[in-house]
Amino acid sequence: MKMKKIACVFVLCLVFVATLSLAQSQEVEPIEFRKLSDRLYQVVGGRGANGGAFIGDEGVLVIEAKMDKSSVDQIIAGVKRLTDKPIQYLIDTHSDGDHVTGNQYFPGGTVIIAHENCRKEFFHKLRDGTESPWNDPKMAPFLPSVTYRDQMNLYLGSAKVELWYFGVGHTTGDTVVYFPEEKTAFIGDQIFLTRVQLIHSYKGGNSFGHVRNLTKMLATLDAERFCSGHSEVTDRVGIQAQIDQMKARQQKVRGLIEAGKTLEQVQAEFEEDEARLVESIFSEIKASNRDL
Numbered sequence: 001m002k003m004k005k006i007a008c009v010f011v012l013c014l015v016f017v018a019t020l021s022l023a024q025s026q027e028v029e030p031i032e033f034r035k036l037s038d039r040l041y042q043v044v045g046g047r048g049a050n051g052g053a054f055i056g057d058e059g060v061l062v063i064e065a066k067m068d069k070s071s072v073d074q075i076i077a078g079v080k081r082l083t084d085k086p087i088q089y090l091i092d093t094h095s096d097g098d099h100v101t102g103n104q105y106f107p108g109g110t111v112i113i114a115h116e117n118c119r120k121e122f123f124h125k126l127r128d129g130t131e132s133p134w135n136d137p138k139m140a141p142f143l144p145s146v147t148y149r150d151q152m153n154l155y156l157g158s159a160k161v162e163l164w165y166f167g168v169g170h171t172t173g174d175t176v177v178y179f180p181e182e183k184t185a186f187i188g189d190q191i192f193l194t195r196v197q198l199i200h201s202y203k204g205g206n207s208f209g210h211v212r213n214l215t216k217m218l219a220t221l222d223a224e225r226f227c228s229g230h231s232e233v234t235d236r237v238g239i240q241a242q243i244d245q246m247k248a249r250q251q252k253v254r255g256l257i258e259a260g261k262t263l264e265q266v267q268a269e270f271e272e273d274e275a276r277l278v279e280s281i282f283s284e285i286k287a288s289n290r291d292l
């Protein structure tokens with residue numbers, strides 16, 4: 001009997017420790033507004049990608065929607081602490097869940113804006129082949145209601161905000177949100193400084209497009225500061241380094257393909273965490289060789 005009791009307590013302890021460590025691994029940093037100028041903030045923390053907030057003359061523009069109600073509630077509260085102006089616009093830089101799931105928790109009347117291709121991608125099957133939750137008609141009110149093709153400007157009173165599309169890259173519909181006075185661009189997931197770049201081939205993303213896209217961005221915008229979904233703020237040198245790194249990978253993959261290597265053999269020449277990206281580059285080169 002006594003042994004049974006001890007065993008029971010032991011099991012309970014194990015369950016407790018397991019629950020605790022699960023809770024810790026799911027622990028989420030609170031939302032934080034990092035000041036970039038009197039009107040512009042980087043929004044970090046919460047569940048989902050880093051984004052931004054810009055206080056216009058009459059209303060507020062938010063970039064990225066995070067992925068749960070608590071994170072969005074913290075964004076709304078954070079905006080309230082800075083201004084009594086309402087949230088007017090929400091920009092989804094692309095269709096990944098960590099950027100758009102929170103659309104549904106923003107105040108009614110918020111105008112959600114994205115690139116036309118991004119809106120289409122909302123309905124795309126997920127990477128594991130399951131249906132997108134956005135195919136449920138109940139989600140319709142939270143889809144982007146305004147889209148653009150190449151470029152659009154928003155005027156929040158005297159302040160101009162530019163939305164730019166530079167072509168296929170991380171996905172097929174990545175928006176760069178540019179604040180000319182602050183010389184600051186929010187570029188979604190078009191760079192990962194500390195992780196290997198993600199290219200969503202299953203949605204139509206393309207690594208060669210990614211290189212063209214970022215090169216065009218540097219040539220078009222006189223931005224000095226670049227904020228992204230999952231990295232620290234960087235500068236033009238940081239972006240150029242990412243372009244160069246991607247080009248070097250592409251060149252290496254091309255050389256190995258020309259030497260007759262299979263995908264597995266090519267992947268073996270790279271780090272383990274580059275496997276998925278290398279697979280994308282490999283299929284892109286194979287496909288373009290077929291087109292020649």
Ligand SMILES: [Zn+2]
Nearest residue numbers: 049098189229
């Ligand atoms: Zn992301």
